[in-house]
Amino acid sequence: MNRATIPVIAFGRLTDVVPESSRIDLELPIAPGSIRDELVARFPELAKATFRVAVDQRFPRDDERLTSIEEIALFPPFAGG
Amino acid sequence: MGGPMDSTAPEIRVTPSAHLRQGPISPDAASRVVASWATDGGIGGVASFLGLVRADETPAGIVQAIEFTAHEEMAERTLRELCERLAADAVRDRPGPVRLHVEHALGTLAVGEIPVIVVAGTGHRVEAFGLCRAVIEALKSDVPIFGREVTSNGHRWKTNR
Numbered sequence: 001m002n003r004a005t006i007p008v009i010a011f012g013r014l015t016d017v018v019p020e021s022s023r024i025d026l027e028l029p030i031a032p033g034s035i036r037d038e039l040v041a042r043f044p045e046l047a048k049a050t051f052r053v054a055v056d057q058r059f060p061r062d063d064e065r066l067t068s069i070e071e072i073a074l075f076p077p078f079a080g081g
Numbered sequence: 082m083g084g085p086m087d088s089t090a091p092e093i094r095v096t097p098s099a100h101l102r103q104g105p106i107s108p109d110a111a112s113r114v115v116a117s118w119a120t121d122g123g124i125g126g127v128a129s130f131l132g133l134v135r136a137d138e139t140p141a142g143i144v145q146a147i148e149f150t151a152h153e154e155m156a157e158r159t160l161r162e163l164c165e166r167l168a169a170d171a172v173r174d175r176p177g178p179v180r181l182h183v184e185h186a187l188g189t190l191a192v193g194e195i196p197v198i199v200v201a202g203t204g205h206r207v208e209a210f211g212l213c214r215a216v217i218e219a220l221k222s223d224v225p226i227f228g229r230e231v232t233s234n235g236h237r238w239k240t241n242r
Contacts, residue, residue: 011152012227013238054225057155073152073225079239080149080156080185080226081132081197081217 004028006069008039012076017045024072029065035072051076093172094123097164097181101157105186105194106131114182114200123178126206128213132197134190142234146191151226153187160185163219168201171212177204183216185226196228 005025010018024042026035036053040046052059054073055066107113111129118124137144160183168179180202190196197220201212220226221241228239 009152011150011225012229054152054155057152057158073155075152075225076227076238077240078222078225079228079241080151080224081221081241 002028004069006072008072008074010074012079014046014049014051014074014076017049018043018074026069028069029067030069031065032060032062035066039072039074046074049076093169093176094178095165095168095172095181096179097161097168097183099157099160099164099181099183101151101153101160101185101187103186103188105190105196106184106198108195110184110195110198111200115202118180118202121178121180121202123204124180124202125204126209127200127202128206128209129198129200130213130217131195131199132217134192134194134196136192137230139230139232139237141230141237142232144192144230144232146189146231147196147228147239148189148231149185149187149196149226149228151185151187151224156185156224156226159224160220163223164216167212167215167219171201171203171208171215175205175208177208179203179208179212181212181216183220185220185224187226189231 005023008022052075168181182200186196199216201209203209230239
């Protein structure tokens, strides 16, 4: 177990909920579901939002245990095109 | 049907080009892309899709522009990967050359300007139409790009329909 401070970057409408240059402290290793719980605890407005969590630019499987994280990105539904 | 060891099996050639850019895409872009493929004698059909910013009436007023942002590194990689996969899929049943050009704009685009272009070239029309449609649908659902609509009364976040 080790504790890490990880940058959290929000996109789209979630920029209204998560301030720029935000960071979160997490105990590693951690499961994706627990990351989501920690994010909602830190930014309670997320509880009402539809969003996906990308870890180091990919969407982890639910059963993964993440031992090292450089970046967490929060995405509302995509809206390109 | 020829297997992998059959030297007479038709060659599959896939050339995707996929990237983000700042500012609107020119309406001439599609013709320039097609002209650049003229030397490839195997391309017999080209299908293209260009998206324009639409002056939708919304609860926040009439849309005047859209500000596009993205997780740029992840968006470009995802776009490139989906283009490679879909281009290969497009000619799996009838092997042949594939040319694919995809661009998405970032920054502020006014009504009538072009934020996205997909140009798909294959040996025959069926694969070109299918590939063009598959790429724009996958781009909308899988690539982390976001749009904030600037309206006559303020702004609101764009959602895809």
